[in-house]
Amino acid sequence: xxxxxxxxxxxxxxxxxxxxxxxxxxxxxxxxxxxxxxxxxxxxxxxxxxxxxxxxxxxxxxxxxxxxxxxxxxxxxxxxxxxxxxxxxxxxxxxxxxxxxxxxxxxxxxxxxxxxxxxxxxxxxxxxxxxxxxxxxxxxxxxxxxxxxxxxxxxxxxxxxxxxxxxxxxxxxxxxxxxxxxxxxxxxxxxxxxxxxxxxxxxxxxxxxxxxxxxxxxxxxxxxxxxxxxxxxxxxxxxxxxxxxxxxxxxxxxxxxxxxxxxxxxxxxxxxxxxxxxxxxxxxxxxxxxxxxxxxxxx
Amino acid sequence: xxxxxxxxxxxxxxxxxxxxxxxxxxxxxxxxxxxxxxxxxxxxxxxxxxxxxxxxxxxxxxxxxxxxxxxxxxxxxxxxxxxxxxxxxxxxxxxxxxxxxxxxxxxxxxxxxxxxxxxxxxxxxxxxxxxxxxxxxxxxxxxxxxxxxxxxxxxxxxxxxxxxxxxxxxxxxxxxxxxxxxxxxxxxxxxxxxxxxxxxxxxxxxxxxxxxxxxxxxxxxxxxxxxxxxxxxxxxxxxxxxxxxxxxxxxxxxxxxxxxxxxxxxxxxxxxxxxxxxxxxxxxxxxxxxxxxxxxxxxxxxxxxxxxxxxxxxxxxxxxxxxxxxxxx
Amino acid sequence: xxxxxxxxxxxxxxxxxxxxxxxxxxxxxxxxxxxxxxxxxxxxxxxxxxxxxxxxxxxxxxxxxxxxxxxxxxxxxxxxxxxxxxxxxxxxxxxxxxxxxxxxxxxxxxxxxxxxxxxxxxxxxxxxxxxxxxxxxxxxxxxxxxxxxxxxxxxxxxxxxxxxxxxxxxxxxxxxxxxxxxxxxxxxxxxxxxxxxxxxxxxxxxxxxxxxxxxxxxxxxxxxxxxxxxxxxxxxxxxxxxxxxxxxxxxxxxxxxxxxxxxxxxxxxxxxxxxxxxxxxxxxxxxxxxxxxxxxxxxxxxxxxxxxxxxxxxxxxxxxxxxxxxxx
Numbered sequence: 001x002x003x004x005x006x007x008x009x010x011x012x013x014x015x016x017x018x019x020x021x022x023x024x025x026x027x028x029x030x031x032x033x034x035x036x037x038x039x040x041x042x043x044x045x046x047x048x049x050x051x052x053x054x055x056x057x058x059x060x061x062x063x064x065x066x067x068x069x070x071x072x073x074x075x076x077x078x079x080x081x082x083x084x085x086x087x088x089x090x091x092x093x094x095x096x097x098x099x100x101x102x103x104x105x106x107x108x109x110x111x112x113x114x115x116x117x118x119x120x121x122x123x124x125x126x127x128x129x130x131x132x133x134x135x136x137x138x139x140x141x142x143x144x145x146x147x148x149x150x151x152x153x154x155x156x157x158x159x160x161x162x163x164x165x166x167x168x169x170x171x172x173x174x175x176x177x178x179x180x181x182x183x184x185x186x187x188x189x190x191x192x193x194x195x196x197x198x199x200x201x202x203x204x205x206x207x208x209x210x211x212x213x214x215x216x217x218x219x220x221x222x223x224x225x226x227x228x229x230x231x232x233x234x235x236x237x238x239x240x241x242x243x244x245x246x247x248x249x250x251x252x253x254x255x256x257x258x259x260x261x262x263x264x265x266x267x268x269x270x271x272x273x274x275x276x277x278x279x280x281x282x283x284x285x286x287x288x289x290x291x292x293x294x295x296x297x298x299x
Numbered sequence: 300x301x302x303x304x305x306x307x308x309x310x311x312x313x314x315x316x317x318x319x320x321x322x323x324x325x326x327x328x329x330x331x332x333x334x335x336x337x338x339x340x341x342x343x344x345x346x347x348x349x350x351x352x353x354x355x356x357x358x359x360x361x362x363x364x365x366x367x368x369x370x371x372x373x374x375x376x377x378x379x380x381x382x383x384x385x386x387x388x389x390x391x392x393x394x395x396x397x398x399x400x401x402x403x404x405x406x407x408x409x410x411x412x413x414x415x416x417x418x419x420x421x422x423x424x425x426x427x428x429x430x431x432x433x434x435x436x437x438x439x440x441x442x443x444x445x446x447x448x449x450x451x452x453x454x455x456x457x458x459x460x461x462x463x464x465x466x467x468x469x470x471x472x473x474x475x476x477x478x479x480x481x482x483x484x485x486x487x488x489x490x491x492x493x494x495x496x497x498x499x500x501x502x503x504x505x506x507x508x509x510x511x512x513x514x515x516x517x518x519x520x521x522x523x524x525x526x527x528x529x530x531x532x533x534x535x536x537x538x539x540x541x542x543x544x545x546x547x548x549x550x551x552x553x554x555x556x557x558x559x560x561x562x563x564x565x566x567x568x569x570x571x572x573x574x575x576x577x578x579x580x581x582x583x584x585x586x587x588x589x590x591x592x593x594x595x596x597x598x599x600x601x602x603x604x605x606x607x608x609x610x611x612x613x614x615x616x617x618x619x620x621x622x623x624x625x626x627x628x
Numbered sequence: 629x630x631x632x633x634x635x636x637x638x639x640x641x642x643x644x645x646x647x648x649x650x651x652x653x654x655x656x657x658x659x660x661x662x663x664x665x666x667x668x669x670x671x672x673x674x675x676x677x678x679x680x681x682x683x684x685x686x687x688x689x690x691x692x693x694x695x696x697x698x699x700x701x702x703x704x705x706x707x708x709x710x711x712x713x714x715x716x717x718x719x720x721x722x723x724x725x726x727x728x729x730x731x732x733x734x735x736x737x738x739x740x741x742x743x744x745x746x747x748x749x750x751x752x753x754x755x756x757x758x759x760x761x762x763x764x765x766x767x768x769x770x771x772x773x774x775x776x777x778x779x780x781x782x783x784x785x786x787x788x789x790x791x792x793x794x795x796x797x798x799x800x801x802x803x804x805x806x807x808x809x810x811x812x813x814x815x816x817x818x819x820x821x822x823x824x825x826x827x828x829x830x831x832x833x834x835x836x837x838x839x840x841x842x843x844x845x846x847x848x849x850x851x852x853x854x855x856x857x858x859x860x861x862x863x864x865x866x867x868x869x870x871x872x873x874x875x876x877x878x879x880x881x882x883x884x885x886x887x888x889x890x891x892x893x894x895x896x897x898x899x900x901x902x903x904x905x906x907x908x909x910x911x912x913x914x915x916x917x918x919x920x921x922x923x924x925x926x927x928x929x930x931x932x933x934x935x936x937x938x939x940x941x942x943x944x945x946x947x948x949x950x951x952x953x954x955x956x
Contacts, residue, residue: 005425009406012444016404026645191398195462197377198356199412200385213402343820344791451907452671481670481847486891486903508821511893515900538895552825553895554850556877560895569829570822573790 028289037285044279048097055091061249071265081267083257089267092249093275099250100279103165103234104227111169112223115176120215122177123184124207135181141174150233154242161250164243168233172226179222183215217294224287228280235276251276303370304331305470305502306355310364311374313350320578324350326526327364329604334469337496337503339517339534341510341549345577346523348506352472355504356390368470386416389463393475395455399447405432405458406443412465431461435491453484460492464499472504477512489516510553511560514538519610522546525577525585528604532611541565542613544590584616592617632809632841633659633682638696640674640681642911643689649911651677653865653919654696656938659809659841664832666852666873667845668888669862672908675845678862679811681706683723684713700809718749722807726814728794732786738797739782742766742804749805769804770797774830792823799827803834810835813845828855849892853877858944861885864909864919870938871945881947883924918948926951 029035052058056079066086074081080089122134141149146168153167187193188211196206235252237243244250246257251272258268313325325347332338342348353359354366360376367373373384392398399408409428413419419427429439435457447455456476463471473492477485493516496503505517513520514534521531522545530543541547548568555561572589575581581588587597596616605618640652651674659665669675680686682698684705697704705716725731733741746765750757757765770778773796786794795815802810812831816824832855835842844856852859852873859876861869861884869882880886887904906923909915915922921931930950938946939953 008440009425009444012440013404016444016446023645191392191394192400194358195390195392195398196411198358198385198390199466200382200415201411202415205411205415209407210400210403214400216402343822482891483670483888483904485893486900489893489900490902509893510821511895512900514895514897515893535897538897549821552822554824554848554854555895556849556853556889556892557894557896558878563895570826573792573823574820 024293027293027295031289031292033285034289034292037282037289040278040282041286044097044282045101047094048101051091051094051098055088055094057088057091058095060087060091061095063247071261071268073265074267080271081265083254083268084261089254089271092254093251093272096249096251096254096272096275097279099161099244099248100231100234100276103161103168104230106165107169107172107230107234108223108226110166111172112176112219115173116180116212116215116219118173119177119180120184120207120212123181124188124203124211126181126185126188131181134177138174138177138181141171142178144171146171146233147236150237151240151242154237161244161248164234164237167237168230172230175226176219176222179218180215183218184211187211187214221287221290221294224283224290228283228287231283232276232280305334306332306366306368306504308351308355308364308366311351311354311361311366312363313347313354313359314362317578322577323526323580324577325354325361326580328523328526328528329364330521330528330531332470332502332504334502335496335500336518337493337505337516339513339520340504340506340523341508341513341520342523343508343549343574345525345574347526347577348523349474350526351523352390352474352504352506356388356472357384382416386466387468388470388472389466389468390472390474391456391459391463391476394479395452395459396447396479398459399455401447404444404446405450408447408458409443409462409465412462416466418466427465431465432458434464434495435461437461451484452480453488456480456488457491460488460495464495467499468501470502470504472506474506475508476505478507478509485512492516510538510550511555522549525575525580527585527601528612528614529586530611530613530615536608536611538563542607542611542618543615544568544592544617545586548589548591631658631660632663632701633657633843634699635678635682636697636699638678638681638698639694640677640686640691641694642691647912650914651865651911652681652696653914654935655862655865656867656870657843657860659843661808662839662841663858664835664842664844664856666856666859667843667862668847668849668852668859669845670847670888670908672864673862674865675862676813679723679813679843679845682811683717683721684708718751719753719805720808721811722802722805722809723811723813724795724798724802724815726817728791728798728818729786731798732794734786736785737782738784738786738789739766742769742782742797742801745801746804765804769800772803772834773797773800774826775800791819792827795819795827796830799831799834803838803840806838808840810840810842811845812842814847815844816851817846817848824851831855849877849888861888864914865911866919866935866948867938868920868948869946872943875943875945881941881945881952882949883926883951884920887923918950 047054064087069082069086070084072078072082078088078090080093083089118134122131125131149171150167153170154163157163193206193210196210234243235255238250238252239256241256244253246253254272255269258265258272261268309329311325311328315322315324328351340348340351350359354361357373357377357380361374365372365374368384368388373380406428409431410424413424413427428443432439432442437454437457442450477488480488495501507513517534519531519533520537522529522543524545529545530541538550541550547565548570551565551567552570555564568591570589575588583598583600584602587593590597594616602614602616602619604612604614606612607618635655635657638652638655642649642651655678667675677686681693693706698706700716700720705713708716743762743766746762747757766782767778770781775781775793775796816827819827828851844852846852856873859871859873860867861882863884869876869880869885880889890901891903893900904923909919917933918931918936921927924931928950936948936950938948941947941952
């Protein structure tokens with residue numbers, strides 16, 4: 001008897017999930033641009049994961065020099081040309097995506113969760129000292145421009161990728177705190193929250209089980225759009241010299257290296273720069289589509 | 300039915316200080332609810348009926364006066380209320396669309412009161428939930444795993460009722476439980492509520508603005524205006540022989556559908572003017588500005604509650620001790 | 629029959645994820661000059677879709693008109709150009725909706741909003757009004773709806789006023805254009821009973837004065853009884869019964885109408901019926917034939933395959949039910 005019920009339980013839950021996903025896809029695919037963005041993003045991610053196996057010259061991503069092939073324009077052998085030291089730019093760009101995507105993922109993993117939790121707690125305790133304490137600290141962090149703060153932190157520590165990621169994560173959480181704070185404080189007066197309170201549910205339950213699920217949609221949309229911005233921020237830091245250090249193929253680093261050679265040897269800068277633009281655009285398009293997925297349509 | 304009231308309010312007052320002034324939401328009301336009865340509470344905006352319900356539930360501690368449940372005083376702020384009270388006094392809200400969390404399944408929604416009050420192990424809870432759904436005539440296997448958006452308004456309200464009953468309460472506050480629903484669905488829910496009251500020995504505080512509904516549901520009706528009780532009477536008497544001018548005004552304004560009902564309505568009193576805001580309550584009797592039969596004393600002195608007959612009380616100078624119009628017409 | 633508004637066999641659907649929602653299924657509606665007509669229906673029956681179709685404010689990508697016509701003074705407004713529609717909305721058609729908070733812009737004063745409407749409706753008529761004229765018309769419109777102290781109200785924001793006053797303003801806005809047809813979609817559902825009474829009386833008065841026609845859409849049969857001369861009952865996208873209000877309510881013929889009447893709680897205190905069993909149909913896959921047949925205790929074989937037309941059953945009364953086929 002119990003077993004049957006459990007199995008029915010699971011089956012029904014899966015059926016609902018599948019239906020939800022199908023509906024989500026329908027809404028997403030209404031906008032062709034979002035689908036394009038998703039396709040491009042998938043290609044980039046797969047390429048980045050399998051970079052060593054699919055690029056023609058994977059060893060060029062490591063310390064390598066070949067002065068006989070230096071500064072060659074794009075050709076059949078070197079699709080994006082070579083840089084000053086003779087490395088294939090195409091392979092390096094694809095490997096560069098690895099750094100960019102890693103930065104995005106790591107920053108968002110570290111930065112989003114604390115921001116969401118703090119915003120949730122502050123929102124539910126709106127009007128008390130808890131809210132004041134949390135939100136004023138958030139305000140302080142928000143008052144400083146992200147790039148400046150990240151710069152300051154990275155400059156204090158040694159310029160390494162890991163420090164760069166920490167710096168950006170530190171700057172990123174306040175935005176999520178604020179977003180979730182706004183959502184949570186308005187959800188607090190919903191009847192279902194009141195009902196949970198009247199039943200005697202614990203605050204933890206109310207915050208994480210009743211309010212949080214209703215905040216996830218905007219958070220996820222923002223995360224997708226943020227990926228682009230974080231990647232850009234990372235590339236900027238690398239461009240200045242505080243992020244990915246040469247000879248590693250960070251996209252920003254490559255843009256900086258090639259910049260000295262403009263406009264003559266344009267391929268050294270333009271291709272990495274385009275790569276940055278494309279990945280950001282793809283994330284933005286997917287983010288737009290996600291927003292449509294989560295919107296509730298009225299009929 | 301036991302002879303002591305399950306709920307009693309004694310000179311209950313609830314004021315809210317705001318920037319615009321003190322909102323006198325509930326301004327000295329007293330009433331009793333006997334076990335097993337359904338007290339209907341009627342009033343328009345600003346009447347204080349919702350605040351009264353909130354005080355009963357413990358959302359607000361009273362500013363003055365007391366409320367007692369089963370003999371024990373309960374007028375304390377919610378965080379100090381014991382869990383037992385939260386189990387025994389429950390509420391069904393008006394809008395089922397927002398009283399059920401759209402991101403949770405019905406199973407998750409029903410499990411909350413069960414878990415909070417430690418009712419049964421995880422396995423037992425599943426069968427308890429099935430039983431609850433069967434109690435409200437919804438097939439469990441179909442409904443447990445759905446989200447609220449997938450079911451209709453009437454069914455959502457049934458789930459809300461099931462949730463309220465999950466803790467085996469004794470007293471349920473029904474705050475406009477069918478106002479947001481269509482009339483063809485309303486009947487089923489109301490009849491279900493009445494049946495459950497019998498079966499499970501429940502007492503209801505039934506709040507609604509729909510007087511025709513009240514006529515068929517409540518054992519006694521209490522009508523409030525701007526924080527004060529105007530009249531309380533057993534239902535048939537309330538409708539057959541209303542005494543308070545406000546009651547008469549309200550009853551004469553309701554739209555009815557048959558000519559028999561039309562004949563039952565008191566003579567038409569055209570209501571005039573807006574309902575004053577509870578920040579700005581008129582002096583004397585709060586109703587005098589709109590009262591068609593006001594006397595000079597009404598703008599100066601607030602009337603006391605007069606007992607007209609067993610169970611029928613009115614607060615109006617027309618029936619004061621010193622007045623000659625002291626008869627039930 | 630020349631009337632003000634005639635909806636003929638209107639079919640409207642919506643395209644959504646799961647398929648096509650076939651909401652309006654052959655709506656027939658008539659409104660004559662100066663007539664007050666009620667449209668009674670419950671949630672999901674399509675009454676708001678009908679109103680939006682008349683005003684042509686349905687979002688056209690998901691919505692689609694798949695058949696029928698809406699004739700306003702003989703002109704099919706479904707085919708009208710955008711400019712013509714704008715003219716019509718300025719001078720002929722107007723609407724009041726359920727929630728005045730949504731109809732009134734919260735960031736502008738009442739005065740600003742009312743003046744805009746008065747100016748707009750004058751423009752089309754080729755009149756140029758001076759500022760004083762506009763002001764005077766606004767004040768007059770507010771006074772007509774029984775607002776105390778119209779001058780002060782003009783400077784207020786919607787949030788500063790009570791629900792009843794806001795709705796009065798919406799009525800003032802609607803009637804200040806001197807429209808011929810007023811569509812009122814549940815205008816008093818959110819209001820207190822005594823205020824509702826006042827507003828409906830005022831509406832009655834004003835409409836009588838101006839000789840406008842009203843389509844009163846509501847789920848409350850009591851309101852229709854007090855206010856209208858003719859009534860239409862709508863179920864699942866089509867009109868199932870229509871007739872003179874009093875005779876329709878005293879002796880409803882369609883099983884749905886009878887079910888509704890039985891479900892309404894009565895002041896006579898005889899208890900409430902259990903309502904009508906079943907649910908409104910799923911518009912994705914509506915029942916063939918008469919859409920009410922799954923819930924009808926009188927259903928016959930033909931009900932399951934062919935949708936009944938409106939049969940005439942006496943003085944201006946029509947029922948879409950095969951029970952009355954012979955009477956026709």
